[in-house]
Amino acid sequence: AQKITQTQPGMFVQEKEAVTLDCTYDTSDPSYGLFWYKQPSSGEMIFLIYQGSYDQQNATEGRYSLNFQKARKSANLVISASQLGDSAMYFCAMRERSGAGSYQLTFGKGTKLSVIP
């Protein structure tokens, strides 16, 4: 079963509008972390935002916010006031403790966001 599901292979948004990128996850570990990364066409992976499973409030970082709905196991990324530079692949990832004691990330397949002028 997929641990991280991103159901939108591609999304379009008008410049200056807000956009929501969906992410659902599956885990039985009560302690986990959820992350969003941005990968522009140049290829690097840029950390955007983090939400811990025990955090009471939704995470925010500038124009990025994370709509965390624990009961639904969803962690959607909201980008407000989209800019042309936001055009990129966006990956949702989850960290949970592995049997070997590490905290590797499990990634979704990504959503390609295109911002239209």
Added chain:
Amino acid sequence: NAGVMQNPRHLVRRRGQEARLRCSPMKGHSHVYWYRQLPEEGLKFMVYLQKENIIDESGMPKERFSAEFPKEGPSILRIQQVVRGDSAAYFCASSPPGGNLAKNIQYFGAGTRLSVL
């Protein structure tokens, strides 16, 4: 304050040759993760290392792949006798020691794009 440094950015090898990918973590970071990204896919965990120790290699192919993180110098991911299926982007991430490992952010390098001819 340099980020995670990976080199080379691009590497071309012929089938049967060896590929050596290097990763210098961020200053003060002692945890290194390697991930592989196939075209149109999210990143997949390969191995987690601390200085001089492999902690979790559950994502590494059993043959031809090895990783090390010596006391001095960068972490190395080594692929022997490369095949076309090894063509991918290889990313290294680092995180700081101590504290709550579940909360530590993994910061990524720009990746090494390996092409096998």
